[in-house]
Amino acid sequence: MSEHFIPYGRQWIDDDDVAAVAEALRADWLTQGPTIAEFERAVAARVGAKHGVAFTNGTAALHAACFAAGIGPDDEVITSPITFVASANCALYLGARIAFADIRPDTYCLDPEKLESAITPATKAIVAVDHTGQPCDLDEIRAIAKQHRITLIEDAAHALGATYRGRPVGALSDMTMFSFHPVKHITTGEGGMITTEDDDLARKMRVFRTHGISRDAASMSFDDQAADNVSGVEPRRNPATPAPWYYEMQALGFNYRITDVQCALGLSQLKKLDRSLERRREISLRYTDAFANSRVLVTPYQEPDRESAWHLYVIRLRLEAMAKTRRQVFEDLRHSNIGVNVHYVPVHLQPYFRERFGFTRGDFPEAEAYYDGAITIPLHPTMTDADCERVIDAVVEAVS
Numbered sequence: 501m502s503e504h505f506i507p508y509g510r511q512w513i514d515d516d517d518v519a520a521v522a523e524a525l526r527a528d529w530l531t532q533g534p535t536i537a538e539f540e541r542a543v544a545a546r547v548g549a550k551h552g553v554a555f556t557n558g559t560a561a562l563h564a565a566c567f568a569a570g571i572g573p574d575d576e577v578i579t580s581p582i583t584f585v586a587s588a589n590c591a592l593y594l595g596a597r598i599a600f601a602d603i604r605p606d607t608y609c610l611d612p613e614k615l616e617s618a619i620t621p622a623t624k625a626i627v628a629v630d631h632t633g634q635p636c637d638l639d640e641i642r643a644i645a646k647q648h649r650i651t652l653i654e655d656a657a658h659a660l661g662a663t664y665r666g667r668p669v670g671a672l673s674d675m676t677m678f679s680f681h682p683v684k685h686i687t688t689g690e691g692g693m694i695t696t697e698d699d700d701l702a703r704k705m706r707v708f709r710t711h712g713i714s715r716d717a718a719s720m721s722f723d724d725q726a727a728d729n730v731s732g733v734e735p736r737r738n739p740a741t742p743a744p745w746y747y748e749m750q751a752l753g754f755n756y757r758i759t760d761v762q763c764a765l766g767l768s769q770l771k772k773l774d775r776s777l778e779r780r781r782e783i784s785l786r787y788t789d790a791f792a793n794s795r796v797l798v799t800p801y802q803e804p805d806r807e808s809a810w811h812l813y814v815i816r817l818r819l820e821a822m823a824k825t826r827r828q829v830f831e832d833l834r835h836s837n838i839g840v841n842v843h844y845v846p847v848h849l850q851p852y853f854r855e856r857f858g859f860t861r862g863d864f865p866e867a868e869a870y871y872d873g874a875i876t877i878p879l880h881p882t883m884t885d886a887d888c889e890r891v892i893d894a895v896v897e898a899v900s
């Protein structure tokens with residue numbers, strides 16, 4: 501096979517990105533400089549949120565969001581089975597239990613009715629996933645969260661730049677997570693961010709990402725007795741005048757800090773987000789047109805009141821109408837150097853989740869039916885028109 505491999509996703513790096521990183525390398529800070537806050541403000545502004553808190557990666561960001569939501573060992577968190585394992589693991593890191601609710605068969609996102617019936621008195625948060633880039637049923641899910649007084653965390657790793665009922669994804673949930681892994685819309689190498697409207701949640705996440713340590717006088721509990729050189733005196737609350745060297749560890753946090761160099765790349769990347777979204781949309785519409793008359797392919801259904809950020813393009817095979825298996829189609833496409841993938845193996849069927857929580861096949865029939873026929877085909881902004889045609893031709897041939 502002489503034709504080049506087309507991956508399912510890929511970063512888009514130009515000379516301006518390289519120059520931005522080179523400049524950051526020559527600046528005074530490599531790690532905790534001013535570019536982090538600048539990147540946080542830029543992403544928050546782009547999605548219409550008050551705060552952005554950046555992390556080493558999206559998984560760390562989800563962990564911090566669960567921490568800020570106050571999740572602990574007695575709590576339960578509900579997410580979708582059709583997601584990356586990180587959407588569930590973030591709750592487990594804090595000792596909580598994970599539960600799932602099944603997906604809608606057309607959008608592949610959480611079904612609000614199933615979600616509502618999965619809620620128990622122990623439910624403390626929902627991690628709602630905008631799978632493939634199309635926002636989930638945010639108004640319905642937010643209403644459920646509000647009614648049950650639970651925190652709504654949106655996993656928007658696929659949805660930077662998506663809109664829901666005319667509003668950008670990023671300020672529609674209590675906390676919204678974006679990932680800057682190279683296959684996502686913009687990259688910092690590894691990286692992630694939570695956007696939120698809530699001052700207190702933002703403060704908690706900032707403390708969590710740096711060992712649980714705060715230097716913010718207003719949030720401190722005690723001044724350092726050594727500040728006054730007084731021995732044998734109990735520390736006392738004196739937030740107005742902490743000693744200049746004083747810092748406080750207020751919780752068990754982590755080192756989840758992103759770097760200035762990465763955020764310089766992120767700022768540069770953000771400048772081409774709109775072009776990237778436009779190209780992703782163009783390619784997706786081209787695919788949907790090309791497969792519209794197929795009797796064996798189901799193309800992605802789009803709700804008219806929301807605009808996907810088109811992170812993934814998933815085709816579903818109507819296996820009952822086909823002579824081939826999904827595996828045969830998948831392998832044929834790989835042989836044609838088309839970088840197909842499957843997003844995702846349902847989380848509840850992963851051995852760790854089966855063994856620890858007793859989940860089994862049959863628990864979430866819609867998620868399993870989706871999984872059985874799903875194939876992700878390449879979609880990224882640096883694909884050429886010729887690449888798209890090659891993918892289309894290869895898919896049409898593989899399913900015939």
Ligand SMILES: *Cc1c(COP(=O)(O)O)cnc(C)c1O
Nearest residue numbers: 557558559584586657679681692
């Ligand atoms: C990429 C991704 C994550 C995790 O992000 P990282 O930055 O890779 O840690 C979480 N959830 C979903 C749905 C993702 O696609």
